[in-house]
Amino acid sequence: MKYVSGFLSIIIALFISSTAAGDVLVYGQVGGTVTLPRSKWGSERVLVLWYLGTDTQPLISRNAHGRETIDPQWKDRLSLSKTDFSLIINNIRLEDFKSFKCELKDFRPQPTSVVTTFRLSRVRVQPVSPLLAGKNLNLKCDIEEIVEGTQRRWLSPQKQDPKNDTRVQIKNDGSLTVMSVTGQDHGEWTCVVTYQGRKANANTHVSVIDLSPAHPQPIYTSVSSLSLLHLPCFLSNPPPLSWSDSQEKSIQGGRWTFTPSPAAGSNTRVVQTLVNLSLGPPLAWVVNQKRGLDVSALQRKNLNLSLTKKGVTEGDRGEYTCAVEFQKDDTLKRSIRVEVLQVFSSPAPVAFVGQEVNLTCTLGQPLTSDLKVKWIPPRQSSLLALGSSPHPAHLTIPEARDINGGRWRCELWRNKTKLTSVEITLKIERVPMDVWLLVTICAAAVIFILLLILTVILIRRHRQRVMMPRRGKRRICRCKDPKPKGFYRN
Structure with missing residues (x-):
C-alpha cells in the first residue's frame, strides 16, 4: 500500500509538471503597480522562481528556508508578497509589458515543479x-x-x-x-x-x-460704516499661469461689473464697470474709485480677483459679476447677488414721549417665504408690551415712552441660521418747557391776529351801513351863499 501511494504521488507530480497552468492575462498601466498571483500548488516551503519571458536567470527567487534573491536591476521595483509570494511589480515601465514565468519546485517527497506563464497587457487612458x-x-x-x-x-x-x-x-x-x-x-x-x-x-x-464656486444664495450684509463686504473670485485648479505672462498663455483679461438692484433707486439697471484689467504694458488694474473698493487681493495674488468693500450702503444692492477672459473668446463668469439689510425710523430717530414711532426693517423688497426678521429691543423694553409679534418687518410703537429708547436690533434669519443684522438707536425725549411756551405764544399771537382781523371787518361793515342813503327821501342841497333870482351882468 505504501508503494502504491508513492507511485500515485509520482504520477500526479509528473502530470502537474508536464502541464503548465496556461497563460494568465493580467492588465496594468505604465507607472502603476500590478500583482502576478502564484499558483496555489505546493506548500509555503517551496522554491519560488520568477523569470522574465524565456530568460534562464530568475528576476527574484525565494528558497524553502525563506531566503530571497533579486536581480540588482529590478531591486527597487520587484518584491514578493508576504502571504503567498506573488510577484509585485511597482512603477511599471513600457518595456515591462511582456511575459513573466513563475516556477514552483517542491523536493518532498519527490522533486516536482509547476510553471505558470503570465502575460502583462497594457491599459491606458x-x-x-x-x-x-x-x-x-x-x-x-x-x-x-x-x-x-x-x-x-x-x-x-x-x-x-x-x-x-x-x-x-x-x-x-x-x-x-x-x-x-x-x-x-x-x-x-x-x-x-x-x-x-x-x-x-x-x-x-x-x-x-x-472660477471659485458660485454662491447658491445671495450674500447678505447690512448698512453700516463697519460692515465688510467680501466678493470672492479666483481661479480654482489653475495651471501654472499668471496675468503677467497671459500673452504667452491663454489669459487675456479680467473685470468686475455691477448691476444695481431696482430697490437701490435705479430703474434702468445700467451695468457699471468696477474693476478692469489693463494688460498694458505695464500690467495695471483700473479701479472705479467711487465705489470704495479694496483691490489689495488683486495685487497680492495675480490669479485672485476677490474684492472687499468697507462701509456698505443700500446703493450696494445688486448683482456683481466677475469675468476672466481667455483666448478664442472663451470667458468664465461668476455672478454674486448682494442683499443689504437696513432699518429706519419714521418720522425720525428722535421722537417725543407720546408720539407714534414706526420702525421698518427691509431688504428694499418684500421678504421671500424662507426669510424672516427678528427684533431685539433694548433691555428695558418689551415687544409684548407693544402687542406685536417678534417677526414683523414693520414695527409700530403707538405711544413712545422712555423705556422704548435705546438700541434696537433687527436680525435676518433663514430657518435656524442668522444671515445678518442691523441696528438703530432710538431716542425718546420729553417736550421741553420752552417749547410749550413758544407754542403758547404762537397760539396767542394767532388768536390776537384773528380777533384784530375780525374787528376791522366789523368796523368797515358798520361804516358802510351808516353812509348808505335812505330810500324815498329827496336830498336838499344847501348853498353856502344863496343868491336871489334875476338877471345879472358879468
Missing part, C-alpha cells in the same frame, strides 16, 4: 490638456489585448460611477464623454478593467480651470 469649465471632456480606455470576458467601467474623481450623471455618455468601446465640465470634474478619472476576478486601474488626471 490618453491624457487630456486642461479644459475650461463648460467644455466637453472626452476620455477613452484603451486595452492592448482585449479578450472575451474583459469588462471596463469608469470612476469619477469622487470615486463614484458616473453612469447616473445625465451629462455623461459611455460607449461600448470604453470611451467616455462628459458634457459641460465643472470644477467638480477636476481630478483623477479611473478606468477599472476586470478580467477573471482581477482588477486593474488606469488613471488619468483631468484639469478643469474654473
